[in-house]
Amino acid sequence: MDNLELIREISLPSPTKIVMLVIDGLGGLPHPGTGRTELETARIPNLDSLAAGGICGLADPIAPGITPGSAPGHLALFGYDPVAGNIGRGVLEAIGIGLELEPGDVAARGNFCTVDNKGLVTDRRAGRIATEKCAELCKLLDGITIDGVKIRVYPLREHRFVVIFRGKNLRTELTESDPQKTGVAPNEIKAKHALAKGTANIVNGFISQAKEILSSRRPANMILLRGFAKKPQFPTMQEIYKLKPVAIAVYPMYRGLARLVGMAIAEAGTTLADEFDALKKNYAKYDFFFLHMKGTDSAGEDKDFDRKVKLLEQLDGALPGLLGLNPDVLVITGDHSTPAVLGGHSWHPVPVLISAKYCRPDGVKKFSEKAFLAGGLGHIQTTQIMPLAMANALKLAKFGA
Amino acid sequence: MDNLELIREISLPSPTKIVMLVIDGLGGLPHPGTGRTELETARIPNLDSLAAGGICGLADPIAPGITPGSAPGHLALFGYDPVAGNIGRGVLEAIGIGLELEPGDVAARGNFCTVDNKGLVTDRRAGRIATEKCAELCKLLDGITIDGVKIRVYPLREHRFVVIFRGKNLRTELTESDPQKTGVAPNEIKAKHALAKGTANIVNGFISQAKEILSSRRPANMILLRGFAKKPQFPTMQEIYKLKPVAIAVYPMYRGLARLVGMAIAEAGTTLADEFDALKKNYAKYDFFFLHMKGTDSAGEDKDFDRKVKLLEQLDGALPGLLGLNPDVLVITGDHSTPAVLGGHSWHPVPVLISAKYCRPDGVKKFSEKAFLAGGLGHIQTTQIMPLAMANALKLAKFGA
Numbered sequence: 116m117d118n119l120e121l122i123r124e125i126s127l128p129s130p131t132k133i134v135m136l137v138i139d140g141l142g143g144l145p146h147p148g149t150g151r152t153e154l155e156t157a158r159i160p161n162l163d164s165l166a167a168g169g170i171c172g173l174a175d176p177i178a179p180g181i182t183p184g185s186a187p188g189h190l191a192l193f194g195y196d197p198v199a200g201n202i203g204r205g206v207l208e209a210i211g212i213g214l215e216l217e218p219g220d221v222a223a224r225g226n227f228c229t230v231d232n233k234g235l236v237t238d239r240r241a242g243r244i245a246t247e248k249c250a251e252l253c254k255l256l257d258g259i260t261i262d263g264v265k266i267r268v269y270p271l272r273e274h275r276f277v278v279i280f281r282g283k284n285l286r287t288e289l290t291e292s293d294p295q296k297t298g299v300a301p302n303e304i305k306a307k308h309a310l311a312k313g314t315a316n317i318v319n320g321f322i323s324q325a326k327e328i329l330s331s332r333r334p335a336n337m338i339l340l341r342g343f344a345k346k347p348q349f350p351t352m353q354e355i356y357k358l359k360p361v362a363i364a365v366y367p368m369y370r371g372l373a374r375l376v377g378m379a380i381a382e383a384g385t386t387l388a389d390e391f392d393a394l395k396k397n398y399a400k401y402d403f404f405f406l407h408m409k410g411t412d413s414a415g416e417d418k419d420f421d422r423k424v425k426l427l428e429q430l431d432g433a434l435p436g437l438l439g440l441n442p443d444v445l446v447i448t449g450d451h452s453t454p455a456v457l458g459g460h461s462w463h464p465v466p467v468l469i470s471a472k473y474c475r476p477d478g479v480k481k482f483s484e485k486a487f488l489a490g491g492l493g494h495i496q497t498t499q500i501m502p503l504a505m506a507n508a509l510k511l512a513k514f515g516a
Numbered sequence: 517m518d519n520l521e522l523i524r525e526i527s528l529p530s531p532t533k534i535v536m537l538v539i540d541g542l543g544g545l546p547h548p549g550t551g552r553t554e555l556e557t558a559r560i561p562n563l564d565s566l567a568a569g570g571i572c573g574l575a576d577p578i579a580p581g582i583t584p585g586s587a588p589g590h591l592a593l594f595g596y597d598p599v600a601g602n603i604g605r606g607v608l609e610a611i612g613i614g615l616e617l618e619p620g621d622v623a624a625r626g627n628f629c630t631v632d633n634k635g636l637v638t639d640r641r642a643g644r645i646a647t648e649k650c651a652e653l654c655k656l657l658d659g660i661t662i663d664g665v666k667i668r669v670y671p672l673r674e675h676r677f678v679v680i681f682r683g684k685n686l687r688t689e690l691t692e693s694d695p696q697k698t699g700v701a702p703n704e705i706k707a708k709h710a711l712a713k714g715t716a717n718i719v720n721g722f723i724s725q726a727k728e729i730l731s732s733r734r735p736a737n738m739i740l741l742r743g744f745a746k747k748p749q750f751p752t753m754q755e756i757y758k759l760k761p762v763a764i765a766v767y768p769m770y771r772g773l774a775r776l777v778g779m780a781i782a783e784a785g786t787t788l789a790d791e792f793d794a795l796k797k798n799y800a801k802y803d804f805f806f807l808h809m810k811g812t813d814s815a816g817e818d819k820d821f822d823r824k825v826k827l828l829e830q831l832d833g834a835l836p837g838l839l840g841l842n843p844d845v846l847v848i849t850g851d852h853s854t855p856a857v858l859g860g861h862s863w864h865p866v867p868v869l870i871s872a873k874y875c876r877p878d879g880v881k882k883f884s885e886k887a888f889l890a891g892g893l894g895h896i897q898t899t900q901i902m903p904l905a906m907a908n909a910l911k912l913a914k915f916g917a
Contacts, residue, residue, distance in 0.1 A: 118579060121599060125582075473855075475545055475553075475864050475885055491886075493895035495580060502581030506863040513861055514578055515585035515598070516608045 119194060119355055121514065122502055128357040131443035131508040134394070134404045135500075137192060138430065139185070140412030141449025142465045142484055144456045146420055153415075153455060154466070154483040157424045159431035161438070162468075162482035165447065169470035171479040172492025174500060176451050182462045185412075188450030189372045193405075194356075194501035195349060202375070203287065203344020208277040210371025212269060216346040221285045221314065224342040225268070225276040226293065227252060227335035234300045234337075239293070240274045241335035249274060252335055255328050261320045262313075278340065280318070285345075286311035292322060293339035301339055318343075351377025352403065356505060361400070363393045364407035373405055387429065391436045398440055406437075412460075415453030423455050444508045445470040446500060447482075467492060467500060471507035520595060520756050522915065523903055529758040532844035532909040535795070535805045536901075538593060539831065540586070541813030542850025543866045543885055545857045547821055554816075554824045554856060555867070555884045560832035562839070563869075563883035566848065570871035572880040573893025575901060577852050583863045586813075589851030590773045594806075595757075595902035596750060603776075604688070604745020609678040611772025613670060617747040622686045622715065625743040626669070626677040627694065628653060628736035635701045635738075640694070641675045642736035650675060653736055656729050662721045663714075679741065681719070687712035692742035693723060702740055719744075752778025753804065757906060762801070764794045765808035774806055788830065792837050799841055807838075813861075816854030824856050845909045846871040847901060848883075868893060868901060872908035 143153040176183040176191045177198060186207055187197030202210075205222030216222060227249060229238040244252075250270040256278075257268040264282030271277060288308035292301045304322070306315040322338060329336045352360045354377070362373030363383045370380045379401065381393045387408055394404055408430060414423035437445070447470075452463040466487045477491030492503070505511045544554040577584040577592045578599060587608055588598030603611075606623030617623060628650060630639040645653075651671040657679075658669040665683030672678060689709035693702045705723070707716040723739060730737045753761045755778070763774030764784045771781050780802065782794045788809060795805055809831060815824035838846075848871075853864040867888045878892030893904070906912045 121579075121582065473545060473858060473862070475855075476551075477889060478886060489889065491889055492580075493574070493889075495895075499580040502579065503863075504581075506581035506583065511581065511583060511863070513583045513585050515588035515602050516605055 117196070118498065118502070119350065122194070122505065122511070123350070123355045125512040125514055126355065126357045126505060127510055127512055129508065129510050130402070131510060132398070132402045132404070133358075133444040133446065133504050133508050134406060134437065134440070134442040135192065135446040135448075135504065136406045136408070136437070137189070138408050138411050138427070138447065138449050140415040140451065140453025140460070142452030142454070142463055143415065143423065144454035144463070147456065152484055153420060153423045153427060155485070157427040157431070159427055159482055161431045161434040162447070163480065165445070165470045166468055166482040166486065167480045168476070169468050170474040170477055170492050171487045171490030172467050172495055173464035173484070173487050173490070174448065174467045174495050174497040175464050176497040179464075180462050182460050183451045184460065185368060185450060186372060188497070189369065190376075191497035192448070192450055192500060193352060193376050194498055195376065196498065200347060200349060202347055204342025205277065205344040206346055207368070208271060208275070208342070209269075209279060210375070211368040212271065212277065213367035213371065214269065214277070214279065216279070217281065218346060218348070219281070219283070219285060221280045221287055221343055221345055223278050223340045223344075225278050226339045227274045227276070228337050228339050229334040230301070230337040236294060236297045236299060236301060236337075236339070238334060239295075239297060239339060243273045244335050246270065246272050248335070249276060252329065252332070256325050256338075259321060259324055261317045264317050266321055274335065278321070280314070284313065286314045287343045287345055289315055289318065289343045291341035291343075293341045301337065304340070347375065349376050353377050356403070356501070356510070358403040359401045360403035360405065361397055362405045362407070363390050363397070364405070365390065366407070366409050369407045369409075378405060387433060391433055394437065395440065412453045415455045416459060418455050418458040420455035443471060444504050446504050448500065464494065465497070467495070469503055469507055473507060518597070519899065519903070520751065523595070523906065523912070524751070524756045526913045526915050527756065527758045527906060528911055528913055530909065530911050531803070532911060533799070533803050533805070534759075534845040534847065534905050534909050535807060535838065535841075535843040536593065536847040536849075536905065537807045537809070537838070538590070539809050539812050539828075539848065539850050541816040541852065541854025541861070543853030543855070543864055544816065544824065545855035545864070548857065553885055554821060554828060556886070558825045558828040558832070560828055560883055562832045562835040563848070564881065566846070566871045567869055567883040567887065568881045569877070570869050571875040571878055571893055572888045572891030573868050573896055574865035574885070574888050574891070575849065575868045575896050575898040576865050577898040581863050583861050584852045585861065586769060586851060587773060589898070590770065591777075592898035593849070593851055593901060594753065594777050595899055596777065597899065601748060601750060603748055605743025606678065606745040607747055608769070609672060609676070609743070610680060611776075612769040613672065613678065614768035614772065615670065615678070615680065617680070618682065619747060619749070620682070620684070620686055622681045622688055622744055622746055624679050624741045624745075626679050627740045628675045628677070629738050629740050630735045631702070631738040637695060637698045637700060637702060637738070637740070639735065640696075640698060640740060644674045645736050647671065647673050649736070650677060653730065653733070657726050657739075660722060660725055662718045665718050667722055675736065679722070681715070685714065687715045688744045688746055690716055690719065690744045692744075694740035694742045702738065705741070748776065750777050754778050757804070757902070757911070759804040760802045761804035761806065762798055763806045763808070764791050764798070765806070766791065767808070767810050770808045770810075779806060788834060792834055795838065796841065813854045816856045817860060819856050819859040821856035844872060845905050847905050849901065865895065866898070868896070870904055870908055874908060
């Protein structure tokens with residue numbers, strides 16, 4: 116019996132409420148000038164006070180040393196095995212722009228690229244064409260039907276797009292056409308499984324038509340496809356936890372991930388203030404709130420230490436609004452670390468705070484990576500956060516007598 | 517290879533002795549008035565001194581957030597996977613009153629209940645009839661034989677009883693008759709497996725006879741059955757650890773659990789002093805001693821913070837008697853936490869101390885939940901305690917060359 120099966124067996128519906136505030140990219144590294152991390156630099160009295168009253172620790176989203184993408188990072192936060200439940204690239208891109216996939220759909224990530232007159236790739240990103248140009252080219256390719264399979268093409272940023280094949284008996288066991296280097300021709304799509312041959316033919320047919328349609332265009336005169344995937348089927352959070360969960364997230368990717376595990380999606384607006392308003396508006400209707408703050412991760416990715424600090428301070432200033440709701444359990448953590456000095460997601464464990472009536476206090480006084488090393492939660496796995504939140508909300512029955 | 521298989525392969529018989537003192541419900545939460553837990557409130561100089569000389573940590577009996585019953589809590593202490601080895605309700609109830617089950621027996625938990633003249637349940641507990649009344653009713657149902665299956669009925673507390681079916685080819689794949697709510701009739705027992713049909717007929721026959729026998733009684737005029745189970749077959753501690761283990765426990769439940777893993781059962785008397793005497797008397801004959809102290813859990817369940825503190829102080833005062841035996845390894849821990857402020861078992865990790873000659877010392881000076889956060893054992897799983905005890909007793913060979 117895996118952990119989710121165990122939780123499913125002992126979880127109970129109850130009126131208590133859990134708020135999980137996910138500060139994307141929470142957790143950093145010391146600034147070379149000061150020796151202090153983003154959290155240690157920021158003035159965050161409300162977070163410090165929560166740390167002093169709650170129980171703290173550090174969590175590995177996947178395993179020590181493994182840097183998670185946003186999808187596995189969030190699956191782990193929701194309690195799902197992030198490796199077994201890994202979501203294909205095409206599906207993630209589709210989710211990222213708010214597309215709703217049907218169970219049989221195959222989604223793939225595409226690049227517009229440049230090929231020379233021999234058909235060899237000279238630029239895998241077609242000079243990073245403007246997003247508007249990408250949208251214009253997608254329109255040319257959108258709506259083709261091959262052997263009854265309807266093919267939709269949606270622009271992403273710059274040269275990127277997502278393509279969705281909708282029809283019967285589509286399979287994902289396909290090689291990729293993107294050769295991942297220049298000077299060679301795009302690869303033909305091949306079936307890795309006998310049952311995928313039909314799908315390979317359809318995808319190759321689509322690529323041929325795209326080549327024809329784009330042939331007079333410059334610099335984007337060809338496409339590359341990779342990451343063929345179908346929407347995964349997860350047991351929902353309702354089934355596992357008996358919760359009524361809702362997601363409050365500005366970015367479509369996070370709403371899409373939440374939808375995959377059964378969450379309702381609230382109108383979240385565009386700012387953190389909007390998100391806090393949405394929390395208040397929906398507070399009576401649900402008992403689990405996934406509240407996602409994106410800016411900290413973006414600042415980390417941009418290597419903007421100061422902006423990440425400022426965003427943490429802004430969040431801290433806004434916290435009293437959330438605390439006024441008096442949730443039974445408040446979890447504050449991240450999906451992964453994004454240290455500004457690294458400029459990307461990292462493998463460093465992520466600070467976790469649980470604030471609730473029956474937390475056993477530890478001696479932690481500050482909300483920071485170093486202070487949390489001495490926390491009462493110790494060093495845990497991110498998938499253990501949901502069981503701890505459920506326990507603190509008194510939503511789990513005893514196991515065994 | 518799971519952990520037990522590994523240990524079985526490398527364990528060695530030796531003359532060293534391990535004492536495992538289980539303080540039931542050890543581990544608490546701060547008193548709202550003082551901010552100190554039961555352990556932090558109690559004057560326990562001997563435990564503090566052991567903590568200063570030994571190695572300390574905190575253990576999760578099952579997993580973070582999961583509150584264990586007594587049975588899984590103890591299985592984990594003995595090194596057995598508490599989830600895979602989960603013991604059925606009927607068997608636990610039988611063990612709890614000291615019944616010895618044979619391998620083919622099926623045990624079930626029963627409630628006396630009240631039904632109206634349409635046969636609908638109006639009270640699942642028959643107004644919590646007195647234990648003496650329960651015993652009187654059990655006598656009426658005890659000893660029935662159906663198709664060669666002998667049915668024994670034993671009273672528990674108030675409206676509760678245990679029923680044991682003894683005969684050939686009995687199975688446990690049965691639905692439960694307890695509908696878990698009022699206003700509906702008890703469910704018919706159904707076989708969940710073709711081979712269990714005969715058993716289902718016998719159990720339904722017993723329920724019919726019970727209904728007939730109880731029909732003129734008020735308020736207990738019917739029974740509800742659930743938790744059909746057979747005694748599990750565990751590899752013994754002798755097989756796994758090459759130990760000669762003995763249990764010293766006042767309450768039948770803990771003796772029963774110990775018997776399931778192959779322990780001998782010592783005459784334990786009725787008090788902690790009796791138990792310490794039993795330890796001395798049996799010290800030459802065995803090399804593993806499971807010594808169970810119940811009162812701390814009961815005090816926690818009763819929300820009696822002060823009594824739990826006092827019992828910890830009494831134990832501390834009695835410890836020199838145990839220390840005089842100079843065991844090679846002394847483990848002091850609990851099967852789960854029972855914070856008095858919660859009044860029940862909880863998910864909070866349990867303090868663990870190992871005192872032995874070759875412990876690598878940590879900086880811990882106090883026996884408390886918070887002090888143990890900095891302990892050398894760190895945050896472990898309860899199933900890891902036995903391997904650590906065995907290692908410290910020099911009873912494990914090197915793994916691999």
